[in-house]
Amino acid sequence: MSYPKGTFIRNTTVTRINHWLTGGCFVLLVLSGLSMFDPMLFFLSGLFGGGQSARAIHPWIGCVFLVSYLGMMIQFWRDNLWNRDDLAWMKAIDKVLANEEEGVPEVGRFNAGQKFVFWAMALLTPVLFLTGLVIWEYYFSSYTTIEVQRAAVLIHSLAAFAAIIVWIIHVYAAIWVRGSMRAMTQGYVTPGWAFRHHRKWLRSLVATDSIGPRPRTGGDSPGPLERR
Amino acid sequence: MADLQSQDYVRRSASTMTPPSARSHEIEVAKLIDVSRCIGCKACQAACMEWNNLRAEIGHFEGTYDNPLDLDPHTWTLMRFTEWDNDEGNLEWLIRKDGCMHCADPGCLKACPAPGAIVQYANGIVDFISEACIGCGYCVKGCPFNIPRISQVDHKSYKCTLCSDRVAVGLEPACVKACPTGAIMFGSKTDMTAWAGERVAELNSRGFAKAGLYDPPGVGGTHVMYVLHHADRPSLYAGLPDDPHISALVSVWKGLFKPLAVAGVALAAVTGFLHWIVAGPNEVQPLDEAEAKHLIHADEPQ
Ligand code: HEM
Numbered sequence: 060m061s062y063p064k065g066t067f068i069r070n071t072t073v074t075r076i077n078h079w080l081t082g083g084c085f086v087l088l089v090l091s092g093l094s095m096f097d098p099m100l101f102f103l104s105g106l107f108g109g110g111q112s113a114r115a116i117h118p119w120i121g122c123v124f125l126v127s128y129l130g131m132m133i134q135f136w137r138d139n140l141w142n143r144d145d146l147a148w149m150k151a152i153d154k155v156l157a158n159e160e161e162g163v164p165e166v167g168r169f170n171a172g173q174k175f176v177f178w179a180m181a182l183l184t185p186v187l188f189l190t191g192l193v194i195w196e197y198y199f200s201s202y203t204t205i206e207v208q209r210a211a212v213l214i215h216s217l218a219a220f221a222a223i224i225v226w227i228i229h230v231y232a233a234i235w236v237r238g239s240m241r242a243m244t245q246g247y248v249t250p251g252w253a254f255r256h257h258r259k260w261l262r263s264l265v266a267t268d269s270i271g272p273r274p275r276t277g278g279d280s281p282g283p284l285e286r287r
Numbered sequence: 288m289a290d291l292q293s294q295d296y297v298r299r300s301a302s303t304m305t306p307p308s309a310r311s312h313e314i315e316v317a318k319l320i321d322v323s324r325c326i327g328c329k330a331c332q333a334a335c336m337e338w339n340n341l342r343a344e345i346g347h348f349e350g351t352y353d354n355p356l357d358l359d360p361h362t363w364t365l366m367r368f369t370e371w372d373n374d375e376g377n378l379e380w381l382i383r384k385d386g387c388m389h390c391a392d393p394g395c396l397k398a399c400p401a402p403g404a405i406v407q408y409a410n411g412i413v414d415f416i417s418e419a420c421i422g423c424g425y426c427v428k429g430c431p432f433n434i435p436r437i438s439q440v441d442h443k444s445y446k447c448t449l450c451s452d453r454v455a456v457g458l459e460p461a462c463v464k465a466c467p468t469g470a471i472m473f474g475s476k477t478d479m480t481a482w483a484g485e486r487v488a489e490l491n492s493r494g495f496a497k498a499g500l501y502d503p504p505g506v507g508g509t510h511v512m513y514v515l516h517h518a519d520r521p522s523l524y525a526g527l528p529d530d531p532h533i534s535a536l537v538s539v540w541k542g543l544f545k546p547l548a549v550a551g552v553a554l555a556a557v558t559g560f561l562h563w564i565v566a567g568p569n570e571v572q573p574l575d576e577a578e579a580k581h582l583i584h585a586d587e588p589q
């Protein structure tokens with residue numbers, strides 16, 4: 060992918076493919092899972108060719124989802140570590156919500172809201188996976204007692220709904236903060252976007268002569284900022 | 288059997304509509320298994336296989352009379368043998384015919400996510416309608432008696448039908464017909480309860496002071512009942528639950544949790560929408576671009 064001159068790379072091609080694989084799996088898991096959650100939503104199983112096939116394919120998509128989310132974690136965990144800026148940002152949450160960026164403290168590559176989404180999913184994904192294995196009738200039903208399976212299906216449902224709510228927050232934030240969607244489709248953001256939302260990240264890129272997504276370290280090849 | 292028109296449903300799994308019930312005024316039936324009269328001959332087990340055309344895989348001798356060892360998709364009823372050293376130090380051979388209890392409040396049906404895969408007829412029989420079954424195994428989690436078994440071959444759940452096909456045309460279940468000692472009786476639930484009363488009185492007179500009827504109220508009563516000589520200790524009989532009820536975990540999962548989950552998602556979506564119409568999108572301003580340019584060039588070596 061070539062990026063327009065003067066922009067910064069927010070997400071590399073690998074990251075974007077990984078992200079949309081994760082997102083695609085998640086949507087399919089929600090649709091097939093919800094078909095078993097409530098009678099009014101059973102019709103969703105039709106999207107997968109009927110109840111039997113929705114039931115059968117859901118856990119397999121779950122396996123792909125787990126691996127895919129692990130990929131996201133490997134790429135993103137360092138930039139999601141909690142630091143002091145996050146507390147300051149959270150204290151200014153009213154200004155964030157009111158779009159009054161002037162009063163919001165500067166943040167690095169991710170703000171506290173994005174970090175919350177990241178860590179919430181980092182917790183919920185393994186919970187969904189492990190409880191999902193316990194209730195995977197065909198392969199694993201003989202390994203646990205029925206009482207354990209009862210607890211697992213309840214926790215799986217709870218975690219699924221927690222994940223769906225986190226996902227709504229995530230999707231809404233991407234719609235709300237203009238320019239974010241393009242960062243995950245085409246991969247780049249304008250300097251103004253970086254200045255407005257992630258000024259510390261922009262500073263770190265500029266200081267190391269990097270076009271993103273991360274600041275350059277000593278071993279990297281010479282920076283391309285001169286192309287501006 | 289979905290081609291047989293059934294208009295006598297009282298319950299239908301995963302359904303929010305009233306099921307077809309115009310003909311639902313038949314009396315409730317019950318099978319009464321008098322454990323004290325059972326000789327463990329397994330005629331009922333064989334009759335069940337014969338009537339329902341079931342052929343379980345031939346297994347191995349496991350050192351017990353239980354054969355096969357457990358219920359499976361082809362074994363809907365199973366004699367379970369217990370050797371119990373009673374309080375006087377004598378051996379009692381307790382033999383229980385295991386199988387679906389046809390609960391008045393069936394946990395399997397409550398848990399099932401597939402519309403119409405489990406139904407309950409007005410006569411009380413709980414039946415699995417295989418063509419609607421999706422093989423998820425939720426009925427296994429819902430059942431307090433550990434009865435349904437999912438086939439690894441066709442991914443359908445199986446259990447005793449109480450011979451719903453025979454009962455629908457006025458016959459007794461196959462096991463009842465085959466029993467040589469009259470240990471299995473079939474009729475209206477009222478008649479069976481009354482008959483059980485006579486049996487219990489007789490057992491009491493023979494020294495079984497704790498004899499009684501097993502019709503557990505925790506599941507609203509059952510349409511398969513036992514006369515037990517030790518009704519104070521049902522679990523003596525190969526783990527028959529002392530006080531069966533639908534697990535609290537299942538009740539929360541299928542009850543309280545659903546409206547909460549929907550409310551949570553609705554709240555998140557509505558909050559997002561309200562924010563959108565109140566605060567609106569957060570757009571990058573020309574000033575941001577200008578400042579960014581300034582920052583980049585200030586930093587650049589000249
Ligand atoms: C991570 C790996 C996952 C695995 C292995 C997994 C596995 C399962 C299994 C085995 C079931 C039982 C039905 C069936 O056999 O298909 C199930 C149900 C369900 N799953 Fe998953 N799942 C996973 C992830 C997810 C995710 C990410 C969601 C949505 C956010 C989800 C939502 C649901 C829902 C709503 C149900 C129905 C629960 C109910 O009936 O209350 N699952 N899952």
Ligand code: SF4
Pocket residue numbers: 300395398399400401404405415419420421422423424425426427435437443444
């Ligand atoms: S396995 Fe079949 S009968 Fe059992 S809960 Fe699932 S759909 Fe219903």
Ligand code: SF4
Pocket residue numbers: 386387388389390393394395396413429430431432433434435446
């Ligand atoms: S014994 Fe189990 S399978 Fe039979 S009706 Fe009761 S809950 Fe359903």
